[in-house]
Amino acid sequence: MSLAERHIPDRLHPPLRRALLRWESLLLLVAAAIFAANAMASPYFLNAWNLSDATFNFTEKAMVAFAMALLIIAGEIDLSVAAIIALASTAMGAAAQAGVGTPGLVAIGLAVGLACGAFNGLLVTRLGLPSIVVTIGTMSLFRGISYIVLGDQAYGGYPAGFAFFGQGYVFWVISFELALFAVLALAFGVLLHATTFGRAVYAIGNNATGALFAGIRVARVKFVLFLLTGLMSGVAAVCLTSRLGSTRPSIAVGWELEIVTMVVLGGVSILGGSGTIPGVVIAAFVMGLVTFGLGLLNVPGIVMSIVIGALLIAVIALPRLWAMRRRA
Amino acid sequence: MLMQTQTEMAPRPAAEARPVLALSGVSKSFPGVRALSGVSLRLYPGQVTALVGENGAGKSTLVKILTGIYRPDAGEILLDGRPVRFPTAHAAGRAGVTAIHQETVLFDELTVAENIFLGHAPRGRFGLIDTGAMQREAARILRGIGAEIDPAQRLKDLGIASKHLVAIARALSIDARVVIMDEPTAALSHKEIDELFELVAALKAQGKAILFISHKFDEIFRIADRYSVFRDGELVGEGLIAEVTEAELVRLMVGRDVSRIFPARARNIGAEVLRIRGLEHPTEFSGIDFGLCRGEILGFYGLVGAGRSEVMQAIFGITRPSAGTVEVEGRPVRIRAPADAVAEGIVYVPEDRGQQGAITALPIFQNVTLPSLGRLSRRGFLRLAEEFRLAREYTRRLDLRAASLDTEVGNLSGGNQQKVVIARWLATRPKVIILDEPTKGIDIGSKAAVHAFMAELAAEGLAVIMVSSEIPEVLGMSDRVIVMREGRMVAELSGAQMTPETLVRHAAGIGGGEAA
Numbered sequence: 125m126s127l128a129e130r131h132i133p134d135r136l137h138p139p140l141r142r143a144l145l146r147w148e149s150l151l152l153l154v155a156a157a158i159f160a161a162n163a164m165a166s167p168y169f170l171n172a173w174n175l176s177d178a179t180f181n182f183t184e185k186a187m188v189a190f191a192m193a194l195l196i197i198a199g200e201i202d203l204s205v206a207a208i209i210a211l212a213s214t215a216m217g218a219a220a221q222a223g224v225g226t227p228g229l230v231a232i233g234l235a236v237g238l239a240c241g242a243f244n245g246l247l248v249t250r251l252g253l254p255s256i257v258v259t260i261g262t263m264s265l266f267r268g269i270s271y272i273v274l275g276d277q278a279y280g281g282y283p284a285g286f287a288f289f290g291q292g293y294v295f296w297v298i299s300f301e302l303a304l305f306a307v308l309a310l311a312f313g314v315l316l317h318a319t320t321f322g323r324a325v326y327a328i329g330n331n332a333t334g335a336l337f338a339g340i341r342v343a344r345v346k347f348v349l350f351l352l353t354g355l356m357s358g359v360a361a362v363c364l365t366s367r368l369g370s371t372r373p374s375i376a377v378g379w380e381l382e383i384v385t386m387v388v389l390g391g392v393s394i395l396g397g398s399g400t401i402p403g404v405v406i407a408a409f410v411m412g413l414v415t416f417g418l419g420l421l422n423v424p425g426i427v428m429s430i431v432i433g434a435l436l437i438a439v440i441a442l443p444r445l446w447a448m449r450r451r452a
Numbered sequence: 453m454l455m456q457t458q459t460e461m462a463p464r465p466a467a468e469a470r471p472v473l474a475l476s477g478v479s480k481s482f483p484g485v486r487a488l489s490g491v492s493l494r495l496y497p498g499q500v501t502a503l504v505g506e507n508g509a510g511k512s513t514l515v516k517i518l519t520g521i522y523r524p525d526a527g528e529i530l531l532d533g534r535p536v537r538f539p540t541a542h543a544a545g546r547a548g549v550t551a552i553h554q555e556t557v558l559f560d561e562l563t564v565a566e567n568i569f570l571g572h573a574p575r576g577r578f579g580l581i582d583t584g585a586m587q588r589e590a591a592r593i594l595r596g597i598g599a600e601i602d603p604a605q606r607l608k609d610l611g612i613a614s615k616h617l618v619a620i621a622r623a624l625s626i627d628a629r630v631v632i633m634d635e636p637t638a639a640l641s642h643k644e645i646d647e648l649f650e651l652v653a654a655l656k657a658q659g660k661a662i663l664f665i666s667h668k669f670d671e672i673f674r675i676a677d678r679y680s681v682f683r684d685g686e687l688v689g690e691g692l693i694a695e696v697t698e699a700e701l702v703r704l705m706v707g708r709d710v711s712r713i714f715p716a717r718a719r720n721i722g723a724e725v726l727r728i729r730g731l732e733h734p735t736e737f738s739g740i741d742f743g744l745c746r747g748e749i750l751g752f753y754g755l756v757g758a759g760r761s762e763v764m765q766a767i768f769g770i771t772r773p774s775a776g777t778v779e780v781e782g783r784p785v786r787i788r789a790p791a792d793a794v795a796e797g798i799v800y801v802p803e804d805r806g807q808q809g810a811i812t813a814l815p816i817f818q819n820v821t822l823p824s825l826g827r828l829s830r831r832g833f834l835r836l837a838e839e840f841r842l843a844r845e846y847t848r849r850l851d852l853r854a855a856s857l858d859t860e861v862g863n864l865s866g867g868n869q870q871k872v873v874i875a876r877w878l879a880t881r882p883k884v885i886i887l888d889e890p891t892k893g894i895d896i897g898s899k900a901a902v903h904a905f906m907a908e909l910a911a912e913g914l915a916v917i918m919v920s921s922e923i924p925e926v927l928g929m930s931d932r933v934i935v936m937r938e939g940r941m942v943a944e945l946s947g948a949q950m951t952p953e954t955l956v957r958h959a960a961g962i963g964g965g966e967a968a
Contacts, residue, residue: 132847134817134840136856319832320825327822330813336770337808338876339794339823397813 147391147443151406154439158410162417169420176297180367182386182412183301184360185379186404189386190312191356193404195349196387197316199329199396200255202244202350205357206379207266212236212361214270217279217371226285233365234358240266241354245347255350263380270373279371290367301363305408308356313401321345329396382432386411389436410435470533472497472661473518473549473630478527480513487513490527491687493680495630495661500652502672502693503665505682506705506923511665514682515634518663519551520544542571548629552619552636558607565590565603568622593621597651613644620651631655632663637671649675667755669698669962681705698962699953706923706952714928715907721931722746724782725915726798726884728767731776736762737939740776744884744915749906751930752919754959759939760919761803764886768800769793780883794823797883801873801890803919805866809873812862816854817843819861820876846875851901870902878909885909886917891925903929923952935959 162169169175188205195202212233219232240262247258292300316322324345327335336342365371384394390407392399411432418428471494480488488510495501505511516522518529520538528535531547538544558567565583566573568590576582590603599617607615616636623631633652637645652675655662666672672679673693681689681704689704724743731740737759744750752760766773769787777784780796787793793800802808810819820843821828828838843857850871854864861872870890877885887906891899906929910916920926926933927950935943935958943958956962 132844132852132854133856134844135858318834320829320834321832323818323822323825323834327811327814327818331807331811333807334809334811335822336790337768337800337802338811338819339791339799341789341791 148403155406155410158413166420172297178412178416179302181415182408183305184363185383186305186408187308187360188356189383189404190308191353192383193387193392194316194325195353196392197329197396197399198325198349202259202353203380204259204263204266206376207263208237208240208354208357209361209376210270211266212358213365213371213375214273216365220282226283229286230362233362237354237358241351245350249343249347274373286366290363309405316401385436469497471495474530478524480524486685488685495663497659497661498656499677500662500664500675501678502676503680509682510685515632518549550623550628551632560608564601564605564618567607567618568625593624630661634665667960702953702956715904717907720747727779729777731773734774739940746913746915747910748931749910749916749929751926751933753926753933753955754936758936760936761888764888799877799882800886803889805869810861810869815858816861816872817857819872820879824879842879846879850875884915888919923955937961
C-alpha cells in the first residue's frame, strides 16, 4: 500500500442520478398518470375552478401530514390528530357562541392544538410511554370531551370574517387553504431538509440511542415534534371549521388514518428514519386527484377508500417486489 | 495426546473414566475476530472442570457452541466418543447438555413447573400438557435438591437464587449429563453460594459432568477438580486443580508475552482537566474519586460487570448519579444529558458500536458532523460544504477506508465504524475523550491504528480515559491504571506497580490485592 494520501470522494453518484433514483420521482409519475387518466375520463376535470375545488380534498389533511411526517421519521406517531381537530373546533365553537371575534377564535384553535400536542409529548418523553399507545388513548380522550360538550348538538354561528380561512381566495382560483398549504410545505421542507433540527430528526429515527450518545437532546426534539403536530392540527381545525361553518363532535372522524396514509404513501418509512416533505406533497396531490377524479365519475365513497387502500399497498409493495426480483 | 496423568493421582472415583463430552480442534471466527482457534476440552463424569480466562478469551463462544447457539467452523464434538452435531439449542438439550447462565434464560411469566418442563412436558390425552403430572414431577425434583419452591408460582416472583435452583431442576428434569454453569454465583449472596455448592456436590455424586466458569479463584479452588485455561481463543493449559497454584493460573491467563508492540510515547502530562469526587449510583457503583490531566492516558481495568462503563456513562450524562460532582478545569459542571457533557468538552466512545456508537443508516459525513452541527451551521441552517470539509479532514486524519463520504456507516467494517465514531468526537475538539473498549472486536491492523492514534492525541494534550479488559492494552497504553471491582475502585496503580498479576489480583479480589 502506497503512502500517498488516500482520497475519499464526497459522493459516489452525480446529483442527477441521485434525483432519478428517488422514491419521489416514481410517485410523481403516478401523479401524472392519474392526472392524465382523470383528464381523459371526465370532460369536467380540466377546468381551473374544478381543479381548485379538488385541492380542498387534501389541503387540511396535508397540513397535519407535514408535521406527522417529521414525527414518523423520528420514530414516533400521533394518532390523536383528528381528535385534536375535533376538540379545537369544539372550543372555537363554544367561544363563538360566547361572542369571541375571529382573531380570538383562531388563537383558541391554535392554543388547544398546542396544548393537546404538549400533553401527548409530555406523556411520551417524560414517562417514556410508547406514542402509539398514548395517542390511541388521547384520541378517545380528546374526542370524548367534544362529545360530552356537544352531545348531538352542533355549534354554528361563526362570525362572517371567520369564513375566509376555509372559503376565501387569495388570487383568482388560489384558495387561502391552497396558499397556506404551499407556504407550510415550503416551511416544513426547509425545517426537515436544511436545518440542524431536521438532521436530528433523521438521526433519532434511525437510532434514538445512538442519537442520544451523539449528544442530541432526543427528548426535547421529540417534544417539539408533538407540539408541532398539535399546532398543525389546530391550524387544520381552523380551516376545516371555517369551511364547514359548523362544528359537530364527529368532525374529521377517521382523518388520522388518512393522514398517516398520506405520509406513508409519500415514502416515509413507518419504522422511522427516512422520508421527505416533497414526497408527502406529491402524495397529497395523488390522494386528492384520485378522490376528486372518482367523485366526478360518481363513484361511491366506499369504493374510493378501496382504491386509496389498493394504491397505498401497490406503491409500497412495487419497489420491494422489484428489489426482490433483482436480487433473485 | 491425552494427558492420562490423573490415573493414580487422587482418590477420585471416576477419575479414569472416559470423558462424557470432548471437543477437539474447535475453531470459530466472526468477521474480523478469531474467537476460538483449535481448542480442545474434555468433561468427565462426576467431575467439575473450571474454565478460566480473561474477558474475550473465548469462554462464552465455547459455551454457545456447546449449547447449539453457534456452530463451529472446524473441529468436532464427541459425546461418549461418538461425533455429534448441535445444529440447534434443542439438539444440544436432547443430547443432555444444559446451561445455567449468568442471566439464566428462563421465562418470567411462566410458572416454575412450566419452566422446568418447557419443551418436554408430560403429555396427557390428545397430546395436551398434563398439568397435574407436571406439577407433581416438578415438586419431586425440587424436593430432591432441597428447594422449597412452589411449582405453581410464577418465576418472576422468585429471587435470583431461587431462579438458579429452578434452572438446576430443569437440568435434572431433562436428565442432563453435562451441566454448564456460566458464572452462576455472580448475583448470589454468600449463603446462596454455599447452597449452590452443596448442589454442585450432589450433581457430581450423580455422575454429571460439570463445566464451571468463574472469575473467582476461591470458588474454583473450592469446587473444581480440573481446570482449562483459555487465552485469546486458544487452550493454553489444563490439568488437575490439586496440582496447580493460584499464581500459576494467573500466569497462564495473562500470558507472559505482554510484548505486543505499543507506540512509544513521550509522557507529557499537564494540568488537571477532570476531577470526579464521590460519584455514586444506587445500584451500579459508589465512591468514585479520581483526577485526569492533560496528555494523560488513564486506564480502567476490571472484570465485565465491575461498573466501569456505568461510571463513564454517568460522567457522560447518560445515567444520573445519585451523588458526587464533576469538575472540568477546576470548575464544577452540571451534566444532565450527553449534550451537556459534549458542551463541556467531555466525549465518550461507547463499547457498543452498533447501537450507541454510529448511526449506521446515516452516511459517514453526517455521522461525523452530528455533534458539531451547532458550530457548522448558520442560525440552525445546515451548510453541506462545511460538513464535507470537516468530515474530510477528520476521516483523513484517522485513515478511514471508505468508497465515499456519503456511504452509509453500516457498510463499513467494525474497525472503520470505530474510526468514524472517534472522528466524530475529535471534530468537536474535546478536552477529555473516554474510550470504552476501543479495540474490542476489531482486527489487529485497526487495533494498532487506534493505539497509535490514542498516543498521538495524548501527545497533543488531550486527556484520555481508556476502559479496557485487555491486559496488554491496559499496560501498554496507560500512564496510570484504576482497577474496579463490584462497583468500587479497588486500586490505583502506576509505574512498576502495573503488572499483569497485580491487575488480575485486584480485579478478582484475590488475597494480597486488597490494598486500595
